[in-house]
Amino acid sequence: MAKNQEPKNQANTNNHVDSRIAAVRDLIFGENIQQYDSEFADVYDKIKALQEESKKSLSESVTHLENKLSDLESLMEHKIQDLSDDFEKKIADLDAEKADRRKLGKALEKIALMLQE
Template sequence: MKKNQTEEPIGNTSEAASKIDAIKQLIFGENIQAYDSEFEAVKNDILTKKQELEDLIDEVRKELLQNIDNLSTDINIRITNLENSFNDKAESLDEKKLDRKLLGELLMNLGEKISK
């Protein structure tokens, strides 16, 4: 008899749970379905917005990388132009400026030639 008593509450528990579920369904059935529907709509909206944000982030990331690449290329071109300009100016100064020692020697040679 003890076996039946221990088994009955288990059977009674599932019966009671199904009765409670049935009562809940009768009382709140339409409301629960409406809430479930609203929650599902909100969940889908959140997932859609999340995907849109991820797409926007990817697009902005690609734009930033492209802009960084363009800026890097532009800076490299400007640096190359600056280096070339600097080298041209340095060569020009070398051609225009005469070494003082060399100038002195040339003047001494010129003076010696004049005195002869």
């Protein structure tokens, strides 16, 4: 039983010393610590507000980019369909006439120029 009381006595002694150190620390640095705590709290609040603002801004940017990509995809599909229709029309015109290599070459060049735009 004596062994069990020794750790309890040490713990009580350590707590007593710790409370004395804390009391001295508070006497010497009390106002400064409160000021630092207040400043740190303000900084943490500002950081949290900036994080939330950044998340919101990022979310808006992602939505904006997704919309732009969707518009671009739609525009490209429309352009490809127009080129395909034009190509089919030119092929039909060439089939109706005699298959002239010069006309076919010019049609393919025109299509290539349209694709480059």
